[in-house]
Amino acid sequence: MNLDKFLYNLHYETAKITPPDWEVNWEDAPLPYKLYTTDLPEVELTRNFSDTHSPSTHPTLADLSQFLWYSYAITQLSESYLSMDSVETWMTYRRYVPSGGALYPSEVYLYLKLQEIPTGIYHYNAAHHSLICLREGNFDEYLDHALGNRCDMSKCFAAVFVSTFFWKNFFKYHNFSYRLQGLDAGFLLGQMLEVGKRKNFATGVYYQFLDGAINHLLGVHEDEESVYAVLPLSIDNEMKWFEDIKNVQITSAKLCEELETIHHQRYMKSKVVRPYPMLLKMNQACMLYALTNDKKRPINNDSSLLVKVPQTNDLIHSFSKACKDRYSPGQDFVLKPLQFETLSNLLNDLTLMSHYRNDIDQDLSLLTSRVSLRFTSYGVVGLSNGMYEVCNSTHEIKQISHGDYRTTQQDGLLSDFVNMAQIPLSFNFSGSNNHYQELYGYRGHRIQHMETGILAHKLLLASSLQSMNGHPVLGFDVPWYDELFQLRKYESTSLLQIPIGYHRPLARLQSRLDM
Structure with missing residues (x-):
């Protein structure tokens, strides 16, 4: 199936994108969160939260903890009946953001520059409300290039990366999961923008970046996961966002040569992962190898009553x-x-x-x-x-x-x-x-x-x-x-x-x- 036909069926003839004999193997379902099994440094985050979100002038680890808790922490265990007349129940791990089937295909990574912890790349462990250090170092220049030289990372104290782990909801929804994955990433970004606003963090969403370079930095495998959006966080009022792309010719491949590859083992529970070739094909087609400064936008219609x-x-x-x-x-x-x-x-x-x-x-x-x-x-x-x-x-x-x-x-x-x-x-x-x-x-x-x-x-x-x-x-x-x-x-x-x-x-x- 070509990509245009896939997108058409995805919206208008959804029965054609899922095999008629598709059965969900709930016994082999993946976890709704990603766990690393490699022995990596872990930073515990505080669970002491006030009911107000006081603005931050000097972000601390406690501020970050509150930001992540309200954005994507597991905040509730829920056991619900399958139907009004059923005695069967199922357990779900709920967060403040919605997700199709409560499967939460998005994962959160961060580039952090805080005084209390080493500067570097972290994964947010939602199951334990902690940070897992994946790679130490200052990556301001690397990220500047990966974002097309449109963000001054030296004026940011953090950058959030929202990825999609394909299997986490493909196991249930098959190819229809592609629509859910984009929406789920948006739900999470919407929550982060609101939490950041109440913490007085300046935020900006980058949809366009060098995918391969970002994925390489985080150590994610593109055959199972890929970053969908980048959200830098700053408290610098002088920071200029989204400046015109400078004439710096750089590719994902060239950037990746600057960093060694990292492979950290992870656990997702499923013993059998079925193939999802159309999701990988779509993800590959979305990859950016060059960035343009095109400001064209669709036109809205408006009128009467x-x-x-x-x-x-x-x-x-x-x-x-x-x-x-x-x-x-x-x-x-x-x-x-x-x-x-x-x-x-x-x-x-x-x-x-x-x-x-x-x-x-x-x-x-x-x-x-x-x-x-x-x-x-x-x-x-x-x-x-x-x-x-x-x-x-x-x-x-x-x-x-x-x-x-x-x-x-x-x-x-x-x-x-x-x-x-x-x-x-x-x-x-x-x-x-x-x-x-x-x-x-x-x-x-x-x-x-x-x-x-x-x-x-x-x-x-x-x-x-x-x-x-x-x-x-x-x-x-x-x-x-x-x-x-x-x-x-x-x-x-x-x-x-x-x-x-x-x-x-x-x-x-x-x-x-x-x-």
């Missing part, structure tokens, strides 16, 4: 509480009256969280410059039932049509894992149906899904701030939803759906690790 959303100036709610309260309801949504003020607060919080610095815009742009957001409403007091488009740049919502769309959306789901009749809001995330391939090649698909994940996670946090929750859904008929949300005329396609509403407690046993 607008509803003004009252605007406030800051996030006044508890971020920590929003993290702890967030989870993905299924059949436990409960339809209750939803005030327009609550919707306004949700959209206001989302707008305030939707600015982020990245190497595509090269400024603090709204996420909705590339990922469009529409929603259907039912039973919102003070707002007509219908379909709306979110116009974050003007803090307005544009009415597209009137009506009750709950049944139509239910009919478009591939499985009845949520009850749309009990949901007042359902958000549709859409973007270019060619996934910006003309701008970024096959990497455009990956970037598009990471940006969708970032915006989606910010919406989930905004919902949790309003005592509601959302359920990210990929199991829907994409052509059906594209028609419903009137996307075809804009050459856009549905990337994710998130129903949002109130809910009753889920029938499960849980043990919190964040008390």
Whole structure:
């Protein structure tokens, strides 16, 4: 299967990318976290956390510990029933970020320059909330080159690398895992951006870098894992982000010659790892061997009937509480009256969280410059039932049509894992149906899904701030939803759906690790 056909089937004919006889071997499932078995230096991180995130002027190991805890630590053990009438249960390891099937294919690595520990490359051990030192040394210049000389690493105290470990969710979802992996990386980046903001860390997301050089630095094997994004952290107010690429000719191969190869043994539990050739083929096609300074961007469409959303100036709610309260309801949504003020607060919080610095815009742009957001409403007091488009740049919502769309959306789901009749809001995330391939090649698909994940996670946090929750859904008929949300005329396609509403407690046993 060629790559264009693979991406088409991935979105529009998903049955064609997974063998009909595919069976999930749960007995041989991988761990949802990576463990190194090589005897490597380990740095224990503190578990003493306050409920507030005081800004840092001189980052310490304790600040980093809090950043990692709120970003990607295992914060809850949950035992849930397989269904409402089942006595069978399964155990999951939950974090503050969502993940398809709670499988968490992303891994976190860091380049750290803190006084308390040796400067070098570390892996975040989420299972033990600790750091594993993989390689000591100062790699400022190496990373400057790997990022296309667009980041002054000497002014950063850390850089975070978000990778994808392919087998961690391929074992369940087969090739469909490719879409989930990009979204999962985006969910994690969205959380890190919000935690960093509350720690007063300046952040910027690099989607474009020399993949081979970064993977070589971390010692990851590209046949099983690859870095998707780099997030430098700084407290230097004078730092300039994403400067034009300088005329320095350097390749991944040349950079890799500067460092010895490291091979640290790791444990993932699975005894049999089935092949995933299409994921490796897609990852290889995404690799960058040269960087360009192309600032072209897709164009958004906008028009008529607008509803003004009252605007406030800051996030006044508890971020920590929003993290702890967030989870993905299924059949436990409960339809209750939803005030327009609550919707306004949700959209206001989302707008305030939707600015982020990245190497595509090269400024603090709204996420909705590339990922469009529409929603259907039912039973919102003070707002007509219908379909709306979110116009974050003007803090307005544009009415597209009137009506009750709950049944139509239910009919478009591939499985009845949520009850749309009990949901007042359902958000549709859409973007270019060619996934910006003309701008970024096959990497455009990956970037598009990471940006969708970032915006989606910010919406989930905004919902949790309003005592509601959302359920990210990929199991829907994409052509059906594209028609419903009137996307075809804009050459856009549905990337994710998130129903949002109130809910009753889920029938499960849980043990919190964040008390």
